Amino acid sequence: MSFAPDLPELLARARADLRMGVGVVLTGAGASVLVMAAETLAAARLEAARAMPGETVLAITARRAATLKARVYDGDLARVHLPGDADLRWVRAVADPADDLTHPMKGPLQTARGGGAELHRAALDLVKTAHLLPAAVVTELDDGPAFARAHRLTLLPAALAAPLLAAASPLAPVAQARVPVEAAGAGRLHVFRPADGGEEHYAFEVGQPRRDAPVLARLHSACFTGDVLGSLKCDCGPQLRGALAQMGAEGTGVLLYLNQEGRGIGLANKLRAYSLQDQGFDTVEANHRLGFEDDERDFRIGSDILRRMGFSEVRLMTNNPAKIRMMEEQGLRVVERVPLKIGRTAENAGYLATKAAKSGHLL
Numbered sequence: 001m002s003f004a005p006d007l008p009e010l011l012a013r014a015r016a017d018l019r020m021g022v023g024v025v026l027t028g029a030g031a032s033v034l035v036m037a038a039e040t041l042a043a044a045r046l047e048a049a050r051a052m053p054g055e056t057v058l059a060i061t062a063r064r065a066a067t068l069k070a071r072v073y074d075g076d077l078a079r080v081h082l083p084g085d086a087d088l089r090w091v092r093a094v095a096d097p098a099d100d101l102t103h104p105m106k107g108p109l110q111t112a113r114g115g116g117a118e119l120h121r122a123a124l125d126l127v128k129t130a131h132l133l134p135a136a137v138v139t140e141l142d143d144g145p146a147f148a149r150a151h152r153l154t155l156l157p158a159a160l161a162a163p164l165l166a167a168a169s170p171l172a173p174v175a176q177a178r179v180p181v182e183a184a185g186a187g188r189l190h191v192f193r194p195a196d197g198g199e200e201h202y203a204f205e206v207g208q209p210r211r212d213a214p215v216l217a218r219l220h221s222a223c224f225t226g227d228v229l230g231s232l233k234c235d236c237g238p239q240l241r242g243a244l245a246q247m248g249a250e251g252t253g254v255l256l257y258l259n260q261e262g263r264g265i266g267l268a269n270k271l272r273a274y275s276l277q278d279q280g281f282d283t284v285e286a287n288h289r290l291g292f293e294d295d296e297r298d299f300r301i302g303s304d305i306l307r308r309m310g311f312s313e314v315r316l317m318t319n320n321p322a323k324i325r326m327m328e329e330q331g332l333r334v335v336e337r338v339p340l341k342i343g344r345t346a347e348n349a350g351y352l353a354t355k356a357a358k359s360g361h362l363l
C-alpha cells in the first residue's frame with residue numbers, strides 16, 4: 001500500500017500550488033516544462049525561470065490571443081515569446097485585460113509555431129480550473145523529474161492528467177440535516193464532496209419527493225453577487241428564491257446549488273468580467289477578452305447528484321437548453337422544462353438579451 005498521492009490528488013495539489021505562486025512540473029512526449037500561473041507569479045521566480053537554458057513562453061488561450069491580435073498556431077492556444085526586456089508587468093498586461101483599453105499593448109506579440117503544445121494546453125487547463133487568469137508562464141526543462149525533486153515541486157504526467165482535467169472529480173455525500181426555510185418550509189440540505197477535495201456542491205431537498213416520479217428540480221450555479229447581495233446585474237437571486245417558492249407551493253422539489261461561480265470562472269474572474277462590462281463589453285465578450293469561453297461549467301455534476309439521490313426523471317426549472325441537453329446525455333429524462341422567467345429589471349435587460357442572442361437562452 002502506497003501513501004503517495006494518486007493522480008487526481010496530485011492535480012488538486014498542483015492547482016493549490018499554482019494559486020500560491022508555486023510552480024508545477026509537467027512531463028510528456030519526451031519533454032518537460034516548469035509551469036507558473038501568470039496571475040500569482042513572483043518577479044524573482046520569473047527572472048530565475050528566464051535565466052535557465054530552456055526557453056520561457058507565455059501560454060494564453062486563443063480567445064485572449066484574438067483580443068491581443070496575436071497569431072494562433074496551436075488551435076485553442078498560443079505560445080507567446082517573451083521579448084528580451086519583458087518583466088512581470090509585461091506578463092501581467094498580456095494575461096489581464098483590465099488595462100487593454102487604457103494601455104494598449106505595444107508592438108505585435110510574436111507567437112511560437114511548430115513543436116508540440118500539449119504541455120502548454122495542460123498548463124492552461126490547470127490554471128483555468130484553479131480559477132486563475134488563463135495564462136501560464138512555461139519554461140522548457142532538460143530533466144523534469146530531477147528539477148521537480150530538486151525544488152520539491154509537484155510532478156504531473158500531462159497525458160494522464162488531461163482526461164482528468166476535463167472531467168469533474170467523483171462526488172460522495174458527506175453530511176445532511178433538516179433545514180426548514182422561509183420560502184419552502186420543511187427541507188433537508190445534503191453536502192457532496194469531490195474525491196479530490198475540491199469545491200463542495202449542495203442539494204436542498206424540499207419535502208419528500210418520490211424517487212419513482214419526475215421531480216421538480218433546479219440546477220442553480222452559485223452567484224454570490226445575485227444570490228446573496230441581491231445584485232441587479234443578473235436574475236440569479238430571484239430565480240433561486242422563485243424556484244424554492246414553487247417547490248414549497250408544490251410541496252416537493254430538489255434545488256441543486258453548484259459552486260460554479262461566474263459560469264465556472266470563479267468570483268475574482270467574474271468581477272474582472274464585470275469591470276470589462278463597465279467598459280462597454282457584454283457578458284460573453286468580457287469572458288472572451290479574459291481568455292475564457294462564455295461558459296466554463298460542467299453541468300454533469302448536477303446529474304450525478306440527482307442520480308445519487310435516486311432520481312431518474314426531472315421537471316427542470318431553467319431557460320438554458322444546454323442544461324436540458326446535458327441531463328438527457330447523462331441519462332436523466334427531462335419530462336418537462338419549467339420556465340423561470342423572474343427577476344427581469346432595467347439593469348439586467350441587456351445581460352438577459354445577450355444570453356438569449358449569444359448563448360441560446362430561451363426568453
Ligand SMILES: Nc1nc2c(ncn2[C@@H]2O[C@H](COP(=O)(O)OP(=O)(O)OP(=O)(O)O)[C@@H](O)[C@H]2O)c(=O)[nH]1
Nearest residue numbers: 220221222223234260261262263273283318319320
Ligand atoms: N462570467 C460571468 N458569469 C456571470 C455573469 N453574470 C452572472 N454570472 C454567473 O452565471 C451563472 C448563472 O447561473 P444559472 O442561473 O444557474 O444559469 P443560466 O445559464 O443562466 O441558466 P438558467 O438560469 O437555468 O436559465 C452563475 O454562476 C453566475 O455567477 C457575468 O456577467 N459573467
Ligand SMILES: [Zn+2]
Nearest residue numbers: 223226234236
Ligand atoms: Zn447572478
